[in-house]
Amino acid sequence: MADHIDGDIRWGILATGKIAQTFARDLARVPDARLVAVGSRRLESAEAFAAEHGGVPYGSYEELVADPDVDVIYVATPHAFHLDNARLCFEAGKHVLCEKPVTLDTADAEEMVRLAGEHDRFLMEAMWTACHPVIRELRTRLAAGEFGRPRHLHAELGFRVDAGPDDRMLDPALGASALLDMGIYPLTIAHLLLGEAEQLTATADLSDRGIDLDVAVVGRYPTGALATLTASMTSYSSRRAEIATDQGRIHFDDFHHPSKAVFTPYVEGPGSWVVEPGEPVEVLGEEPVIGQGYGNEIAEVGRCLRAGLRESPLVPHAQTLTLLRQMDDLRAQVGVSFP
Numbered sequence: 015m016a017d018h019i020d021g022d023i024r025w026g027i028l029a030t031g032k033i034a035q036t037f038a039r040d041l042a043r044v045p046d047a048r049l050v051a052v053g054s055r056r057l058e059s060a061e062a063f064a065a066e067h068g069g070v071p072y073g074s075y076e077e078l079v080a081d082p083d084v085d086v087i088y089v090a091t092p093h094a095f096h097l098d099n100a101r102l103c104f105e106a107g108k109h110v111l112c113e114k115p116v117t118l119d120t121a122d123a124e125e126m127v128r129l130a131g132e133h134d135r136f137l138m139e140a141m142w143t144a145c146h147p148v149i150r151e152l153r154t155r156l157a158a159g160e161f162g163r164p165r166h167l168h169a170e171l172g173f174r175v176d177a178g179p180d181d182r183m184l185d186p187a188l189g190a191s192a193l194l195d196m197g198i199y200p201l202t203i204a205h206l207l208l209g210e211a212e213q214l215t216a217t218a219d220l221s222d223r224g225i226d227l228d229v230a231v232v233g234r235y236p237t238g239a240l241a242t243l244t245a246s247m248t249s250y251s252s253r254r255a256e257i258a259t260d261q262g263r264i265h266f267d268d269f270h271h272p273s274k275a276v277f278t279p280y281v282e283g284p285g286s287w288v289v290e291p292g293e294p295v296e297v298l299g300e301e302p303v304i305g306q307g308y309g310n311e312i313a314e315v316g317r318c319l320r321a322g323l324r325e326s327p328l329v330p331h332a333q334t335l336t337l338l339r340q341m342d343d344l345r346a347q348v349g350v351s352f353p
Contacts, residue, residue, distance in 0.1 A: 018322035019085055023315065026051040026084035026108070028075055028099055030063040033113060034090035037312075038067035040305030044312045053078025075099065079106035086136070086315060089113055092182040093189035094352070097122045100137070104129050109136035111315050115198055118189045118352050120338045127331045136319055138326045139334040142311035143202050147299020148272045150328070152264070153206050155297065161277045162261025164208055164239050169200035169255035169269055172228075172246025179223075183247065187353050190225045193218075193341055197229055197245035201337055203255055203269055204243060208235035214340055218348035219248075226350050262292070271307060274298050 025041060027034050030052060041049055049069040054060040057073030064071040072078045079087065079102050086109035089099045097117050103110045110130070116139045117123045130137035143149055156164065172192070175183045182188040183195065191197075193216075205211065213234045218226040227248050233241040244251065255269035262279040266272045279292040304310050318326050325331050345351070 019319045021046070023047045023319055024050045024083055024085045025312075026053065026078050026081060026087040027063075027069070027090060028053050028078055028087050028103070029090040030054045030059045031090060034063070034088070035067075036306060037088055037090065037308050038063070040308035041312055042067070043305045044309045044316070047312055047316055050083050051078055051081045075102055079103050079108055084108060086111060086319065088140070093118050093194060094187065097126055100126050101129055104133040104135050107133070107135070109315075109319060111138050111140050111311070113140045115139070115194050115338060115341065116334055117338070118194070120335060120342050123335055123338050127335070130324065134324065136315070136324050137331070138311075138315060138318070138329050140308075140311060141198075141202055141329050141334070142307050143199060143270075144206060144329045144333070145311040145314045145326075146272065146307050147301045147303055147310060148266075148275055148297060149203070149206060151299050152275045152297045156207055156257075156264075161264060161279075161295075162259035163237065164257050164259050166239065166258040167204050167208055167235075167241040167255065168243070169203050169241070170244040170246075170251040171196045171199050171253055171270055172244065172249055172251035174249060175247040184221070184223070184225065186223055186225050189352060191345070191350060192226045192245045192247045193229045193344060193350075195245075196247070197231065197243065197344075198337065198341065199270060200241075200243035200245060200255070201231070201340055204233060204235065204241045205333070205337060207257065208239045208241060209237075210336060211235055211241075211340060214344060216344040216347045218350070220348070220350065224350060226345070226348055229344070229348065231344060264297075273303070 051070045052063045053072040053075045060071035087103045089112040100110050184190050211233045216231045218229040228246045231243040253268045255266045257264040264277045275297040277295040280289045281292050283290040
């Protein structure tokens with residue numbers, strides 16, 4: 015295979031669940047990217063998906079990865095299957111964008127990174143938050159000191175999961191975990207905006223099958239910044255994120271799908287201990303948000319493949335592994351393990 019790709023990036027999608035549907039809709043909005051094939055364990059499922067989104071349908075993953083027209087495959091199966099699926103792709107010479115978290119634990123993720131290197135293929139975790147134009151712009155301006163020194167970050171993500179016991183969101187064998195499904199987002203936003211955590215401590219409420227349904231994490235980050243992070247599969251969170259700095263406050267109405275961030279400076283008012291909000295500053299991305307934000311991640315994969323890169327500077331392998339190590343440690347703290 016060529017070191018880099020010219021022209022359109024030709025995508026295959028492995029699995030046909032909800033996340034794959036959303037991904038395909040955003041893929042259709044990305045210039046110079048097109049869906050050419052989809053694979054499922056059931057041909058009928060692949061055919062239904064292809065009828066809506068396009069591409070050649072395949073009734074097995076093996077047939078999908080063998081398609082010579084596919085450059086890169088988006089792996090959209092439950093976490094527990096990611097390593098085997100990615101291995102299949104690499105052995106067939108395909109590049110991989112793998113849904114988050116890339117694996118259930120750090121050891122498997124290290125193996126996936128090793129396989130990508132062995133086969134000289136591109137690998138990126140589908141952490142679209144790190145590719146989001148608003149997050150990227152805020153990260154740059156925060157690092158430049160424009161909004162003061164961050165001292166505390168709070169982020170929460172949760173919604174009620176109403177599903178049967180065999181659903182991937184509730185089945186331990188499929189890697190069910192509020193931390194892995196929702197908590198990865200608050201952990202990622204804290205990592206991107208504050209740096210690598212120095213200490214993380216968790217508490218959780220577990221299901222009768224031993225998975226974390228609700229989890230709260232407190233963290234200490236470089237230069238003494240603190241974070242409080244929550245994830246839930248039993249309740250509806252605000253999906254807000256806020257950062258208190260020594261000069262004001264930054265907030266997202268919805269950090270999971272932000273349209274902007276807003277910094278409000280605080281200034282001393284008349285009297286003692288009186289502060290008043292100043293003129294808000296909107297933080298927007300330099301590029302437009304594509305679809306629900308998956309489009310920006312798709313565009314980043316395309317940029318990397320055209321440049322001949324094997325990992326993205328926005329979602330480097332080291333960052334993916336760091337966050338998985340954090341989640342391994344937090345799961346151990348709350349007593350969650352996978353069969």
